[in-house]
Amino acid sequence: xxxxxIEYSIIGIAGLxxxxxxxxxxMCFVLATNNIFTAGDTKILEGILWAFGISVxxxxxxxxxxxxxxxxxxxxxxxxxxxxxxxxLLFGFGxxxxxxxxxxxxxxAASGFTQNxxxxxxxxxGTIFFAFIIFPMTNFLYWILHxxxxxxxxxxxxDYIPHEWFGDAAWGPFVVALIFGGFFLILGLYLTKRRFKxxxxxxxxNYKEPIITWNMLKFKEPYSPRLGGLxxxxxAIIVLFASYYxxxxxxxxxxxxxxxxxxTYILAPFxxxxxxxxxYKASFLPKISSNWFQIVPVAIPMTFLVICTFAGATxxxxxxxxxxxRVPRRKxxxxxxxxxxxxxxxxxxxxxxxxxxxxxxxxxxxxWAGVLFLPTLVLGMYLALKFQELVW
Amino acid sequence: MAKKxxxxxxxxxxxxxxxxxxxxxxxxxxxLNNGKEIGKLSGTAISGIKQSFILFGFIFIGIAIVLxxxxxxxxxxxxxxxxxxxxxxxxxFKK
Amino acid sequence: xxxxxxxxxxxxxxxxxxxxxxxxxxxxxxxxRLKKMSVGQVLEVYTDHAAAVENSFPSMLNKLNYPxxxxxxxxxxFIIKIKKTS
Numbered sequence: 001x002x003x004x005x006i007e008y009s010i011i012g013i014a015g016l017x018x019x020x021x022x023x024x025x026x027m028c029f030v031l032a033t034n035n036i037f038t039a040g041d042t043k044i045l046e047g048i049l050w051a052f053g054i055s056v057x058x059x060x061x062x063x064x065x066x067x068x069x070x071x072x073x074x075x076x077x078x079x080x081x082x083x084x085x086x087x088x089l090l091f092g093f094g095x096x097x098x099x100x101x102x103x104x105x106x107x108x109a110a111s112g113f114t115q116n117x118x119x120x121x122x123x124x125x126g127t128i129f130f131a132f133i134i135f136p137m138t139n140f141l142y143w144i145l146h147x148x149x150x151x152x153x154x155x156x157x158x159d160y161i162p163h164e165w166f167g168d169a170a171w172g173p174f175v176v177a178l179i180f181g182g183f184f185l186i187l188g189l190y191l192t193k194r195r196f197k198x199x200x201x202x203x204x205x206n207y208k209e210p211i212i213t214w215n216m217l218k219f220k221e222p223y224s225p226r227l228g229g230l231x232x233x234x235x236a237i238i239v240l241f242a243s244y245y246x247x248x249x250x251x252x253x254x255x256x257x258x259x260x261x262x263x264t265y266i267l268a269p270f271x272x273x274x275x276x277x278x279x280y281k282a283s284f285l286p287k288i289s290s291n292w293f294q295i296v297p298v299a300i301p302m303t304f305l306v307i308c309t310f311a312g313a314t315x316x317x318x319x320x321x322x323x324x325x326r327v328p329r330r331k332x333x334x335x336x337x338x339x340x341x342x343x344x345x346x347x348x349x350x351x352x353x354x355x356x357x358x359x360x361x362x363x364x365x366x367x368w369a370g371v372l373f374l375p376t377l378v379l380g381m382y383l384a385l386k387f388q389e390l391v392w
Numbered sequence: 393m394a395k396k397x398x399x400x401x402x403x404x405x406x407x408x409x410x411x412x413x414x415x416x417x418x419x420x421x422x423x424l425n426n427g428k429e430i431g432k433l434s435g436t437a438i439s440g441i442k443q444s445f446i447l448f449g450f451i452f453i454g455i456a457i458v459l460x461x462x463x464x465x466x467x468x469x470x471x472x473x474x475x476x477x478x479x480x481x482x483x484x485f486k487k
Numbered sequence: 488x489x490x491x492x493x494x495x496x497x498x499x500x501x502x503x504x505x506x507x508x509x510x511x512x513x514x515x516x517x518x519x520r521l522k523k524m525s526v527g528q529v530l531e532v533y534t535d536h537a538a539a540v541e542n543s544f545p546s547m548l549n550k551l552n553y554p555x556x557x558x559x560x561x562x563x564x565f566i567i568k569i570k571k572t573s
Contacts, residue, residue, distance in 0.1 A: 004440025012448045026538045034511040034543065041546030099509035108509060110406070111563075112399060113536075115507060222541060247437075265413070268420045275427045297431035298424040299417075299441045304448070307417075311410045311452050314403050318459055322563040323403035326535050328507035389515050 007246035008304050014238040015305035017231055018253075019312020023111060024216070024320070025228015027051070028104030029355050030095050033381045042191040047225025051232035052363060053185030058237050059364050060177020063162075064170055068240065070160070073173075073250045073365070079159050080369035083143075084358060087351025088373045092380020094343030095355070097336055097388060098122075102255045102344065102354035106306070110313035112325045115337045120259075122341015127260045128273070129342065130349040131293050140350075161366040176366050184363075192226070219320040236364060243301055251301050252364055254357030256348040258306040260296065274298060292349070347380075404459050411452030418445035494556035494568045499531035500524070506535055513539045514547050517569070521553070524571050532567045540565045 021027060025047055032044035062068050095101045098119040100108045105123075108116035134140065162172030200207040211230075215221045223231075236253055243251035264273040273293050317323040328334070348354040351373060353361065359377065362370025422438050433441070503520050505513040513534050521530055534540065540557055544567055548555045555569045 002436060002440035002443065004437045005443045006440075008441055008444035009447065012444060026542065028538070031510055031538055031542065034514075035546055038511065038514060038543070039546035039550045041542065043542055043546075099511060112402060113507065113509060115509065222537070264424060265417045265420065268424060272424060272427075274424050294428065295430050297433050298421055298428070299433070299445075304441075304445065307410055307414055308448065311407055311455070314406050314410070315455060315459070318400050318403045318407075322537055323400055324535055324563040325399040325402045326507035329504055330508075333508060333512075385511055388511060389519075392512060392515055392519070 003246040007242055007301060010242035010246075011239055011251075011301045011305050012308045014235045014242070015308025016312035016315075017238075018235045018305065019106065019110065019309040019314075020316050021223070021228045021231035021235065022103055022309065023107040023313035023316045023322075024219070024223040025225050025231070026107075026222060027225060027228045027232065028107075029101040029377075030099055030104060030381060033378060034385060037382060037385055042195055044225045046188045046192050046195075047227075047229035047232075049184045049188030049191070050226050050229030052229075052360060053181045053183075053188055054230065054233035055236040055360075056177050056181030056184065056363050058233060059240070060174045060181060060366075062237075062240070064172070064174035064177075066170065068244050068250060070163075070173070072244060072248065074160050075249055079352075080362070080367055080372050084351045084369055084372040085376045087347045087349070088358075088376040089347070089380045090343050091347030091351060091354060092377040093384045093387075094340045094345075094347055094380075096340075096381040096384020098340035098344065102348060103309075103356050106255075106309050107313040107317075110310045111317035112323050114325070114327050115333045118334045118337040119341040119344065122338040122343075123259050123345035123348075124263050124266070124341075125338075126342035126345025127256075127349060128263055130346045131260070131273075132276075134346065135292065135349075159367050159369075161368065173366060180363055180366075188226075188229075219316060222320070236360075239301070239305070252357075252361040253305070254302045254353055254361060255306055256352075256354045256357050257296055257300060258303040259345070260293065260349075261299065261303040262306075264293070264298070400459070400463050404456050404463065407452050407459065408456035411449045411456065413449075414445050414452065415449035418442045418449065421445070491554035491556055491570070494529065494554060494570060495558055497529050497568060497570075499568060500528040502531045502533070504533045506533065508534075509536055510539050510543050514543045517544070517567075518547065518551075521551070521569065521571055526571055526573060528571055530569045530571070532569065533565075534567065535564050537563055537565070540567065 026044060027047055028044065029048065032042075032048055035041040035044060059073075063070055063073050091102075095104075098105065098116070100113075100116050100119060102123075105116045105119050109120055162169075162176045166172035166175065196207050196209070209224055211224050211226050213221070216223050216227065239251055239253060243249055267273055314323065344354075348357075351358050353359075353369070353373075355373075355377065358369050359373045360370065362368075362373060418441070421442055425433050425438055501520065501524060503517060505516055508516075513532065513536060517530065517532050524530060532544075544555070544557075548569060553569050553572055555567055558566045558568075560566055
């Protein structure tokens with residue numbers, strides 16, 4: 001059997017699960033942060049913390065036991081740098097004013113929110129805008145490679161935290177996973193306990209939420225975010241194993257690059273974006289080998305994962321009776337979401353990934369990218385929330 | 393203000409559209425791969441990816457047909473629309 | 488505060504339609520409208536964003552301490568009635 005066929009098919013199934021987890025668990029970073037800022041509610045955040053904690057711990061164990069050797073695991077590592085901070089700020093503001101993050105927009109768009117389709121078009125436009133205008137005009141790759149030494153690209157294994165801290169020790173990944181993953185998981189468990197205690201005190205009864213019930217499995221009610229988080233972790237592990245055991249290359253989840261692929265698929269009858277990079281290379285980038293469009297293959301497993309995520313989310317939205325063609329009353333929202341989409345797309349490209357590709361996968365890769373992405377992401381989302389409260 | 397409309401036909405056509413998009417994407421993979429210098433995929437990779445794109449394209453169209461039957465032959469979607477009882481159990485309220 | 492089933496029958500004083508908008512706009516607009524209203528009045532919010540009904544609105548209203556009632560009028564369509572108590 002063709003190994004690529006097996007890889008893509010398994011990842012397609014993982015994508016369907018990812019879509020179900022997103023749609024049913026309402027796993028949206030913007031929703032989580034907004035709930036914290038406006039009401040101090042942590043329900044969705046707990047799910048995200050579970051997803052991060054469980055998957056980081058699992059990846060650490062897998063890499064420590066050598067089931068997936070370190071040299072394979074670091075192949076897909078995104079290097080970190082100052083651009084994570086800058087990109088995350090733009091990205092956070094963009095997703096804040098759209099009301100959906102890069103992954104949240106998938107389930108919103110897939111359950112019929114027209115304004116999130118507008119955001120998606122904005123991201124597609126922003127990706128092209130970045131690749132063909134900002135990238136060559138600003139000589140972006142040069143700045144990535146040659147500025148702020150303590151915050152610039154370190155090649156390959158030097159951006160791998162276990163190597164940085166413990167050298168080649170086999171238990172290195174496990175200890176790092178225990179520190180990061182353990183922190184996320186314990187924080188998640190603590191927040192759950194605190195929320196239950198608060199509600200119990202208010203109601204005067206022992207309040208608990210089940211993680212899983214029959215009604216959830218029958219799509220009668222939404223999943224608890226913690227179940228969504230568990231499914232997230234399962235998806236990340238499936239993707240890692242599927243890609244390693246078929247084509248011997250570890251793959252990490254990412255959503256940004258696939259949107260770039262969609263651009264080329266949609267525009268393919270008119271223009272081949274993968275080849276059109278050539279002239280730019282000659283005129284603007286004498287020293288730099290290529291533009292981002294040229295680096296990325298025409299299809300990466302994540303492209304397929306995202307298509308399947310859309311499908312999975314739409315299927316469960318229909319089965320759960322939640323699909324509806326929703327047009328916002330104020331048509332201004334289309335403009336706002338398109339503009340937000342452009343910011344989202346440009347920000348995600350500057351940071352080399354989005355809240356999935358850089359933030360979550362950054363932690364999974366044991367790279368500093370995730371840590372750097374987080375503070376300005378939250379700042380951007382906070383500014384967007386304040387902006388919206390001011391304007392609307 | 394009550395607008396009881398069932399829009400499931402729209403979602404079903406979305407799923408069919410994803411399927412068509414996947415099949416369409418599979419057909420242009422090798423065209424896009426030609427002339428690439430850095431991220432060029434091998435012939436095996438292109439044919440394997442093509443196969444799985446086409447497989448899932450047909451799976452999505454199949455799912456769309458199944459949901460269409462569920463919606464318009466078994467009428468279960470319409471039954472759900474009648475379920476308008478109060479209370480969707482917000483997670484956080486006091487008795 | 489509480490989910491108050493009796494509110495379901497109350498005639499609203501003001502109506503707010505946030506069809507098709509995603510968070511945080513439904514909560515933000517409802518909050519702003521509530522600020523303008525006088526105590527004792529009831530606001531009816533029409534939304535089709537399930538996540539707002541499940542998470543954002545209850546947590547915001549619990550913080551504000553206003554009673555509310557959610558009615559599912561169709562798949563994915565909800566009416567929230569909120570009473571301004573203070």
